[in-house]
Amino acid sequence: MSRVPMLIGNWKMNKTLQEARDFAQRLGQQSMHLKPGCEYAICAPYTSLHLLRVMLPAQVQLGAQNVYHEVSGAYTGEISAPMLVDFGTKFVLAGHSERRAIFGESNEMIARKVSTIMKAGMTPILCVGETIAEREAGQTEHVVKEQVLSGLANLESGEVETLVIAYEPVWAIGTGKTASVDDAGQVIGWIRQILVDQFSSSVANHVRILYGGSVKADNIASFVGHPEIDGGLVGGASLEADSFVGMAKAIEGGQR
Numbered sequence: 001m002s003r004v005p006m007l008i009g010n011w012k013m014n015k016t017l018q019e020a021r022d023f024a025q026r027l028g029q030q031s032m033h034l035k036p037g038c039e040y041a042i043c044a045p046y047t048s049l050h051l052l053r054v055m056l057p058a059q060v061q062l063g064a065q066n067v068y069h070e071v072s073g074a075y076t077g078e079i080s081a082p083m084l085v086d087f088g089t090k091f092v093l094a095g096h097s098e099r100r101a102i103f104g105e106s107n108e109m110i111a112r113k114v115s116t117i118m119k120a121g122m123t124p125i126l127c128v129g130e131t132i133a134e135r136e137a138g139q140t141e142h143v144v145k146e147q148v149l150s151g152l153a154n155l156e157s158g159e160v161e162t163l164v165i166a167y168e169p170v171w172a173i174g175t176g177k178t179a180s181v182d183d184a185g186q187v188i189g190w191i192r193q194i195l196v197d198q199f200s201s202s203v204a205n206h207v208r209i210l211y212g213g214s215v216k217a218d219n220i221a222s223f224v225g226h227p228e229i230d231g232g233l234v235g236g237a238s239l240e241a242d243s244f245v246g247m248a249k250a251i252e253g254g255q256r
């Protein structure tokens with residue numbers, strides 16, 4: 001089956017309101033380049049969500065970078081899924097390697113977030129990927145399998161087929177080093193096989209699996225051109241509207 005490719009920006013902890021406004025204005029001026037054959041979203045800091053909801057071109061959906069698994073209560077500093085739904089948020093990242101490494105999120109916590117996001121009617125983007133030490137020790141397949149299976153542990157098959165997975169080798173994030181298209185395609189192929197074994201071929205064929213790690217306008221088409229890779233989760237290159245549009249054009253111009 002053919003899956004609609006995705007271009008998802010992750011701003012991480014970047015942009016004041018003025019900077020977010022400048023981005024949205026510039027993107028709006030070029031929105032004719034955001035063609036319907038691809039799905040677009042920006043995962044912004046909470047502080048920019050309202051502004052982006054108002055200002056982003058209609059083709060670009062709203063995403064958040066994190067959520068807490070409880071709905072309300074005494075959890076100082078946290079944001080719940082219903083609060084994100086209020087802003088019109090469609091996607092929420094779960095298990096980004098920066099959350100795992102810097103904030104100590106375990107596979108179990110990530111699984112709770114994934115089901116919370118799904119139950120609230122939003123789409124989780126479950127991020128998985130090995131460190132350089134794990135890759136060099138030949139553990140990539142094992143690590144990714146554990147992250148995928150534990151991340152999805154609280155979902156039914158019908159829920160799994162609507163979610164998005166992002167394979168982001170930790171050593172390729174923000175470093176300028178990308179995985180080769182073949183290596184990324186191989187790991188994403190393993191992930192799809194895990195979904196076949198655990199759920200069914202039909203579920204596995206629906207799930208979009210993205211590559212992330214130093215993706216930009218001049219390399220995204222080669223990733224999306226690989227039959228297993230359904231788009232990009234992009235950090236640095238999503239911060240400028242021109243570069244976001246450059247990636248959209250590259251996907252549109254690529255062979256898929």
Ligand SMILES: O=C[C@H](O)COP(=O)(O)O
Binds near residue numbers: 173175235236
């Ligand atoms: O979520 C995005 C990834 O961490 C990739 O970031 P990057 O494109 O800056 O390498």
